[in-house]
Amino acid sequence: MVIRVVYYSWKGHTEKVASALAKLLDAELVRIEPASDCGVAGKAIRALFGMKSPIRPTKTDLSGVDTLVIASPVWAGKVPAYVNQYLDSVTGGGGKPFHVIVEMGGRGDQSAIAVVRKALERKGMKFGSSGSTIEKDVESGSFLTTIEKFADGILKP
Ligand SMILES: Cc1cc2nc3c(=O)[nH]c(=O)nc-3n(C[C@H](O)[C@H](O)[C@H](O)COP(=O)(O)O)c2cc1C
Secondary structure, three states: OOEEEEEOOOOOHHHHHHHHHHHHHOOEEEEOOEOOOOOHHHHHHHHHOOOOOOEOOOOOEOOOOOEEEEEEEOEOOEOOHHHHHHHHHOEOOOOOEEEEEEEEOOOOHHHHHHHHHHHHHOOOOEEEEEEEEEHHHHHHOOHHHHHHHHHHHHHOO
16 A cells, blocks of 8 residues: 655654654655745634635645655644645545644644645545544644554544
8 A cells, every 4th residue: 555644844753753654654744835935823824714825836746656645744623735735736646545634723623634635635535534633742742643543544444
């Protein structure tokens, strides 16, 4: 099974989660990189209103990929505009499963997961599972237990 883990991370927490997950899943790791930047208020507002912001060219075609995993920080109870842009650009996912993991300070995980779910289901993809991690657990390392369970659910559904 070919698994691709796609993530965006500003401060490194989601990167830690996505990298650990990709290792456990023996998956390809793809980073979403912004093509432009704005201040933190702009970041929050753009996330809140479900807007898109330009990203650098990256792997958006899912030909040859069986399962997609999206790892994103929670911003304003939603996901960053860069993630919205990526989700909008995905092609070739029809009928394929996807899983979502979000990383947060402490609240808004379910609404953020719902954003990703809606965007990919609109593309004909099939929701598999979701999970969330908390910033302080990523910093202490205790997030690994959560990630292991999440990975198990993907490998042995
Ligand atoms: C613009 C912005 C909005 C945020 N909104 C939320 C939020 O609604 N809920 C929450 O729990 N954390 C929120 N956070 C905290 C991030 O989710 C958290 O710091 C996460 O670890 C960031 O991941 P990163 O280090 O990969 O960038 C927000 C952070 C930023 C920068």
